[in-house]
Amino acid sequence: MKVLITGSSGLIGSMLVNALTDQFDIFGLDARESDNAPDVPTTIADGSDYEAMSKAFDGVDAVVHLAANAPVETPWPDVLKNNISATHNVYEAARQHRVKRVIFASSNHAVGNFEMDEPYSRIRVGDYEGLDPGGYAMVDHTAAIRPDSDYGVSKAFGEATGRYYHEHFGLEVACLRIGTVNAQNSPKGSVRTLATWLSHRDLAQLVTQCLTQPLGFEIFYGVSDNTWRFWDTDHAKNTIGYAPQDNGEDYRE
C-alpha cells in the first residue's frame, strides 16, 4: 500500500514516517528540502502549485495530508495559500489520480470556541470544582463548526471539502481534529494540555486505523485517553478501532 504523506518533514510528518514505514510504502511531499526530512522518496513542491504537487500522487493508494501552516495565529495570506488552496489541491489531485483515501489533518481549532463555554472553559484552566472527569457532554463529530481563528476556519474548510469529495466522487475521507502534539511528546506544557494531549503512539495508531479500516467520510478527534479530555473518542473507537494507550493525567505534577 503506497501512502503519500504531505508535510513529511514536519513535526507530525517525520514522526509518522518513522512510525508507519514498516507497514506501508511511504512517500513524502514537502514544500522545501529539509535537514530533518526522513529518508523516504520525497517530492519537493509547493502545495499551492497544482501542476507541481499533483505529480506526487501518481500510483498512490492513500494520502495523509499534514502540510499546512500550523500556528493558530497564522496570518490570513498564509492560511489562504498554504492551508486553503493547498488542501483543495490535495483533494483534487487525489481525485485526478484515483487515490482511494485521504486522511486530513484537521484540528480542534475548527471547533475551538467550545472552549469559551462551561465546563470546557474551566477544565482548560484546571478549575475542576464540582466536575467529574468525563461527567459532561463531550464535543463530538456532530458539533457545530466554531472556529477560533483563520487557521481554524481553514480546517473547517478542509473538512467541508472532504465531505464534498466523498459524496460526489467516492473519495474515502477521515478528518482528524488533532489535539496537542509536541516534539517532547509530553502533556506537561499547561493544565489544558493534560486534557488535550495526543501522544505520538496514539496518533500513529489512529492514522494506521484510518488507513486500514473500512471508511466513508468521518470526523474523528485525535486525543489520548486523558482523564479530563472534552473531545469524544467513542466515535473513533467504535468506527475504526482507535485504541489510545496514553493519559495526560499520568504526567500531572
Place this chain on the structure above:
Amino acid sequence: MKVLITGSSGLIGSMLVNALTDQFDIFGLDARESDNAPDVPTTIADGSDYEAMSKAFDGVDAVVHLAANAPVETPWPDVLKNNISATHNVYEAARQHRVKRVIFASSNHAVGNFEMDEPYSRIRVGDYEGLDPGGYAMVDHTAAIRPDSDYGVSKAFGEATGRYYHEHFGLEVACLRIGTVNAQNSPKGSVRTLATWLSHRDLAQLVTQCLTQPLGFEIFYGVSDNTWRFWDTDHAKNTIGYAPQDNGEDYRE
C-alpha cells in the same frame, strides 16, 4: 442607517437596492461598472483587493454581502478569489471599520447534498407518493455541512468565518442559505423550484428583518412559504420575524 451592498449591480443586488432604498441609506460595492447598476453611490473595487474594497466600509453600519461568482459550477480558481478571498475581506473590513453587522449571502448549496437523501431526493423531482407536505424533517440551521460543489464549500467557509468573527470580535452575523432567486421572479423553472423558490419580496423582507432585529450569529434559510419546501423557516420566523408571503405551489401548472 448606512447599509453597504456588495455585488450591488447583480441580480439580487439591484433588486435589494430598489427594495431597501426607502428605508436605509444604501451604498454599493461592485467589481466593475455596469449599465445595470442601480443609482446609488458605488465603489468600484475587486473584492479580493483588500486595500481597494475596504475603503467602501468607512462609516457603514451594516453590510449585505452578495458579491460572488454565483453559478454552482464556478471553477475553483474563481471560487478561491471571488468567493473565499473576497468574503474573508468583507468580514475583515467590517471588523476594521467597526461595522456592526454583516448579512452574508450563503446558499442552500452549503448543505446541497441532503438532496441526495429521501425524501428530498424525491421532492426535488416531484415524486410525492406517500408524502405529506411538510410531514418530514426539514433541513435546518443545525444540519451538518454537506456542500455539493466548490461553490457550496465557499459558502460553508463564509459561514464558518462569520461565526469566528462573531464569537471573537462581536460582529453580528446572519448567514442566509438562499434558495432559488431568478430574474423572472418565478418558481416555474422546474418542479424542484416549486419547493426552493424565494420570491423577491420575501427575500427583501428577510434581509430587512436581518438588518433591523436583534441578532447574534444565526443561519437562516431563504425560501418562500412553499408547500413542498424542505428547508426550515421556523428559526427565521421565531428569531427575527421572517414572514414569507409567497408559495411556489400557487404557480404549479
